[in-house]
Amino acid sequence: MSQLVYERWANESVSAEHERFHPAITDSSADLKSPLIRNAFDHPSILLRLLSVTPCLIVKWKAWLCAAATVLTWQGSSAYGADAQWPQFRGLGGSGLGATDFTTHFGPSSNVVWKTALPSGHSSPCLWGVRIFLTGYADGKLETICLDRNDGRVLWRRHVEPGNIERGAQLSHPATATPTTDGERVCVYFGAFGLACYGFDGTELWRKPLPVPVTYHGAGTSPVLAGELLILNGDQDAGSSLLAVNKRDGRTVWKTERSGFRRGFATPLLWPPDAPEQVVVPGTLRLVSYSLRDGGELWSVRGFPNEMVASPVAGDGLIFMAGWTHGSGVSRMPDFDKLLALGDANHDGKLTRDEAPAGPAKQHHHYIDSDKDGLLTREEYAVIARIFDESKNIALAIRPDGRGDVTDTHVVWKATRGLPYVPTPLCYEGRVYLVKNGGLASCLDAKTGNFLYQEERLGALGDYYASPVAAAGKICVASQQGVVVVYRAGNTLEVLARNALEEPILATPAIVDGTLYVRTKSQLYAFSGDGRAALSNSDNSKSQATRITP
Ligand SMILES: [Ca+2]
Numbered sequence: 203m204s205q206l207v208y209e210r211w212a213n214e215s216v217s218a219e220h221e222r223f224h225p226a227i228t229d230s231s232a233d234l235k236s237p238l239i240r241n242a243f244d245h246p247s248i249l250l251r252l253l254s255v256t257p258c259l260i261v262k263w264k265a266w267l268c269a270a271a272t273v274l275t276w277q278g279s280s281a282y283g284a285d286a287q288w289p290q291f292r293g294l295g296g297s298g299l300g301a302t303d304f305t306t307h308f309g310p311s312s313n314v315v316w317k318t319a320l321p322s323g324h325s326s327p328c329l330w331g332v333r334i335f336l337t338g339y340a341d342g343k344l345e346t347i348c349l350d351r352n353d354g355r356v357l358w359r360r361h362v363e364p365g366n367i368e369r370g371a372q373l374s375h376p377a378t379a380t381p382t383t384d385g386e387r388v389c390v391y392f393g394a395f396g397l398a399c400y401g402f403d404g405t406e407l408w409r410k411p412l413p414v415p416v417t418y419h420g421a422g423t424s425p426v427l428a429g430e431l432l433i434l435n436g437d438q439d440a441g442s443s444l445l446a447v448n449k450r451d452g453r454t455v456w457k458t459e460r461s462g463f464r465r466g467f468a469t470p471l472l473w474p475p476d477a478p479e480q481v482v483v484p485g486t487l488r489l490v491s492y493s494l495r496d497g498g499e500l501w502s503v504r505g506f507p508n509e510m511v512a513s514p515v516a517g518d519g520l521i522f523m524a525g526w527t528h529g530s531g532v533s534r535m536p537d538f539d540k541l542l543a544l545g546d547a548n549h550d551g552k553l554t555r556d557e558a559p560a561g562p563a564k565q566h567h568h569y570i571d572s573d574k575d576g577l578l579t580r581e582e583y584a585v586i587a588r589i590f591d592e593s594k595n596i597a598l599a600i601r602p603d604g605r606g607d608v609t610d611t612h613v614v615w616k617a618t619r620g621l622p623y624v625p626t627p628l629c630y631e632g633r634v635y636l637v638k639n640g641g642l643a644s645c646l647d648a649k650t651g652n653f654l655y656q657e658e659r660l661g662a663l664g665d666y667y668a669s670p671v672a673a674a675g676k677i678c679v680a681s682q683q684g685v686v687v688v689y690r691a692g693n694t695l696e697v698l699a700r701n702a703l704e705e706p707i708l709a710t711p712a713i714v715d716g717t718l719y720v721r722t723k724s725q726l727y728a729f730s731g732d733g734r735a736a737l738s739n740s741d742n743s744k745s746q747a748t749r750i751t752p
């Protein structure tokens with residue numbers, strides 16, 4: 203492991219809240235990799251406990267360091283495996299699945315290993331080894347932040363300056379895309395800037411400014427790494443495309459236009475998971491799989507909503523997708539001639555927003571106006587009227603081995619109840635889990651699509667933007683209102699805990715190495731219910747006014 207680069211200003215920026223849990227560490231030259239080690243040196247009694255030997259007072263301090271470092275480094279690597287990975291949005295392969303158990307019960311002051319104040323952002327934690335990567339937006343800067351997974355300390359921060367921030371809805375944010383890493387570099391995307399890539403020590407490797415997407419709700423997708431490529435879904439209200447750049451220098455390898463895709467927020471899925479050859483991207487009315495090699499279209503499925511927010515997920519040899527938009531398939535757009543007769547005051551055959559009669563033409567004026575000249579033409583209107591007419595809310599399973607339009611041949615099952623708006627489905631141990639606004643959970647058999655339970659209450663109301671994640675037979679999902687529900691995976695709904703974190707949550711949690719990482723509006727929490735939290739907290743409590751008890 204290379205020596206971590208600690209920056210003085212980064213240490214200075216650690217919040218007072220963070221300091222409460224972490225006494226300042228002044229000796230950054232020592233190769234002390236975990237709070238366990240650091241605290242042991244601060245408190246020799248802990249060191250003795252860990253070494254389980256009787257101290258000999260004549261042993262020189264250097265020898266102590268050697269012996270302690272050997273034992274404690276082993277302990278550290280055992281607790282914080284260097285192979286620990288959650289390398290993109292929803293972890294390995296975008297699966298949302300962790301490999302280790304996580305604590306069921308936690309809160310702002312219980313089972314907290316550490317917490318760190320962060321600038322605001324909706325991006326989820328991306329983890330590799332001892333590093334956690336996140337993005338944020340503060341003081342006009344789009345930040346990439348690297349934290350030490352051992353203690354939550356900020357290792358480095360880098361930023362890019364945005365041009366115009368993309369148009370966004372009330373809840374959107376300029377730092378929404380989750381970073382992605384291959385263990386050597388971390389790549390980030392900001393709608394208002396484009397792509398940037400940093401080495402693990404914070405060195406900027408390259409940057410690739412991109413046009414600010416034309417959006418109404420803000421950018422939502424996250425980039426994904428696939429071999430030598432970094433893939434970015436560029437769906438927007440006009441000029442959609444799928445972009446593949448060389449992860450080493452940011453040069454464009456291929457770019458596939460997605461004309462006809464008029465809005466989208468999904469993160470692409472790579473298939474097959476172990477050796478990807480396809481990149482699967484849902485969008486307006488269709489889901490399309492492209493060749494990773496050249497971006498050529500391989501197969502597609504019709505029958506989706508006008509805009510896709512949730513991402514596809516793989517499991518059991520199938521690809522699962524769920525899409526829902528408000529009013530989808532319910533109402534047809536009025537005839538354009540009727541709208542002209544009602545509103546076209548200057549008789550130019552086009553409608554300004556003021557001219558448009560109340561209803562969808564006025565409500566969706568900006569969306570329909572594809573060239574953004576402020577006027578709805580007959581042609582622009584016809585495109586969106588068709589899209590709205592064909593829009594269908596659906597969850598389905600697809601066999602991903604076809605070519606061409608496989609709507610009639612490779613869709614294994616469909617469902618129309620329990621559909622999530624933003625949260626991506628979870629496929630776990632042969633079942634597909636859906637979480638709908640209002641805290642309504644559904645579970646389907648992954649192979650047949652039969653409901654095992656449908657729209658049952660998690661007992662935490664409100665909207666859901668974070669996606670469910672799972673490990674060790676448990677599922678974890680966070681409501682926007684800040685309640686993290688843990689429920690048992692299985693054929694029936696059994697809620698194990700509702701943990702209120704007292705702040706809004708829009709980011710998807712991560713489960714790595716027995717620790718659950720949850721980003722709230724202002725903090726990143728690391729929760730653990732094992733001795734790690736207890737030891738860390740008790741150590742800190744010795745010199746801190748605020749004691750955190752498990
Ligand atoms: Ca007019």
Ligand SMILES: [Ca+2]
Nearest residue numbers: 571573575577
């Ligand atoms: Ca226009």
